[in-house]
Amino acid sequence: MAVAASFVVPPGQTLALVGPSxxxxxxxxxxxxxxxxxxxxxxxxxTCWHTGAAGLPAWQRRAGLVLxxxxxFPHLDALANVMIAQTRPDRDAAAALLAAMQxxxxxxxxxxxxxxxxxxxxxxxxRALARAPEVLLLDxxxxxxxxxxxxxxxxxxxSVRQQSAAxxxxxxxxxxxxxxxADLAAFLDGGRVVEQGAAGRVLxxxxxxxxxWLQGG
Amino acid sequence: xNEADLTALRLSLVLAAATVALLLPIGLWLxxxxxxxxWRGRPLxxxxxxxxxxxxxxxxxxxxxxxxxxxxVIGRGWAALTGGQLVFSFAGILAASVLVNLPLxxxxxxxxxxxVGDDLRGAAASCGLSPLRAFAKVELPxxxxxxxxxxxxxxxxxxGEFGVVLMVGGAIPGETATLSLAIYDRVQAFDMAGAARxxxxxxxxxxxxxxxxxxxxxxxx
Numbered sequence: 044m045a046v047a048a049s050f051v052v053p054p055g056q057t058l059a060l061v062g063p064s065x066x067x068x069x070x071x072x073x074x075x076x077x078x079x080x081x082x083x084x085x086x087x088x089x090t091c092w093h094t095g096a097a098g099l100p101a102w103q104r105r106a107g108l109v110l111x112x113x114x115x116f117p118h119l120d121a122l123a124n125v126m127i128a129q130t131r132p133d134r135d136a137a138a139a140l141l142a143a144m145q146x147x148x149x150x151x152x153x154x155x156x157x158x159x160x161x162x163x164x165x166x167x168x169x170r171a172l173a174r175a176p177e178v179l180l181l182d183x184x185x186x187x188x189x190x191x192x193x194x195x196x197x198x199x200x201x202s203v204r205q206q207s208a209a210x211x212x213x214x215x216x217x218x219x220x221x222x223x224x225a226d227l228a229a230f231l232d233g234g235r236v237v238e239q240g241a242a243g244r245v246l247x248x249x250x251x252x253x254x255x256w257l258q259g260g
Numbered sequence: 261x262n263e264a265d266l267t268a269l270r271l272s273l274v275l276a277a278a279t280v281a282l283l284l285p286i287g288l289w290l291x292x293x294x295x296x297x298x299w300r301g302r303p304l305x306x307x308x309x310x311x312x313x314x315x316x317x318x319x320x321x322x323x324x325x326x327x328x329x330x331x332x333v334i335g336r337g338w339a340a341l342t343g344g345q346l347v348f349s350f351a352g353i354l355a356a357s358v359l360v361n362l363p364l365x366x367x368x369x370x371x372x373x374x375x376v377g378d379d380l381r382g383a384a385a386s387c388g389l390s391p392l393r394a395f396a397k398v399e400l401p402x403x404x405x406x407x408x409x410x411x412x413x414x415x416x417x418x419x420g421e422f423g424v425v426l427m428v429g430g431a432i433p434g435e436t437a438t439l440s441l442a443i444y445d446r447v448q449a450f451d452m453a454g455a456a457r458x459x460x461x462x463x464x465x466x467x468x469x470x471x472x473x474x475x476x477x478x479x480x481x
Contacts, residue, residue: 102391114383116383117402170387
């Protein structure tokens with residue numbers, strides 16, 4: 044499905060991409076990261092990552108990407124999963140990033156299969172920060188975890204927001220949890236952004252498309 | 261075992277090892293390419309690659325006799341390069357063995373690289389790993405069991421290969437007469453006990469190779 048979207052996320056701000064399954068939210072993140080073919084422009088700071096049908100290869104884009112489920116490398120332990128994303132591998136810096144995500148001690152030497160869903164997401168967040176990203180792209184970071192873990196992850200993402208000035212885009216089904224973090228919200232439906240604006244305004248407007256969708260309308 | 265049997269055994273082991281050594285880089289590249297390509301002709305490429313496994317050895321042997329024979333482009337090129345002919349030589353049965361075993365190497369490699377998945381490839385790219393580094397640090401460590409499976413299967417299958425080797429290599433002692441051909445010769449000479457001894461030897465080596473594969477898989481699991 045072709046996805047059409049246009050938005051600007053200023054430094055230090057967070058855009059929540061909300062919409063039904065199959066609306067194209069994850070495709071937008073992957074296109075920004077260079078993992079899907081795209082037509083158009085992706086400008087990050089002063090650098091143009093993509094214009095027309097051509098762009099920088101994905102590995103040259105400094106995007107901190109957190110995939111659904113974490114996307115951790117199963118053959119590496121948590122520490123190595125973070126170190127692999129560092130430009131110059133630094134064990135102490137990687138351990139510090141994990142500690143900031145409340146992962147320390149023996150748990151950082153465990154492989155993803157030995158970690159809970161919440162722990163995997165913490166490692167994925169630490170890995171996303173390891174490259175000093177120019178943009179943070181989080182795909183459903185709160186899905187597939189229990190509510191108490193979800194609340195802790197929301198707090199962690201808020202702390203990530205404080206640590207990095209990079210623009211952040213979060214794909215989420217549940218805007219309620221992202222509301223405290225998101226400055227902007229865009230509602231996608233059928234591959235198009237049908238509504239966007241300040242998150243507070245969109246959420247407060249009962250007639251907005253977003254609110255009607257959230258209420259099952 | 262007499263001297264001729266030992267020579268046949270040595271030849272079979274060298275042929276199997278050389279086949280695997282040549283197939284590993286080919287299987288690695290082809291398996292990876294088939295796993296990631298979005299080329300529309302992929303099903304045809306996959307079908308062509310599996311053909312050597314499905315066709316009767318006589319058909320593959322005949323195709324090779326024509327394709328690498330003294331009158332062929334490859335055969336003439338080989339003769340200009342080495343002064344000898346490719347058919348009825350060790351190099352000829354090695355080429356035949358590589359072709360016949362190609363699907364056994366490529367199929368498990370392809371499945372293993374497919375199992376890595378686009379998400380992990382994407383994660384590797386977004387970690388700043390170039391395609392080559394992503395291959396070395398992420399894809400290869402995850403896919404090696406598939407490559408090992410292909411290598412062991414190709415090794416064991418080469419030891420037992422009969423029809424194609426006979427057609428392309430004849431049965432020249434010390435050059436193309438492998439262990440499986442030696443068994444055939446023993447049967448033809450009504451030396452059933454000798455044939456059984458060689459068959460048991462072949463069975464033992466193949467069993468060891470496959471057991472090693474399962475042991476590795478179990479250790480990894």
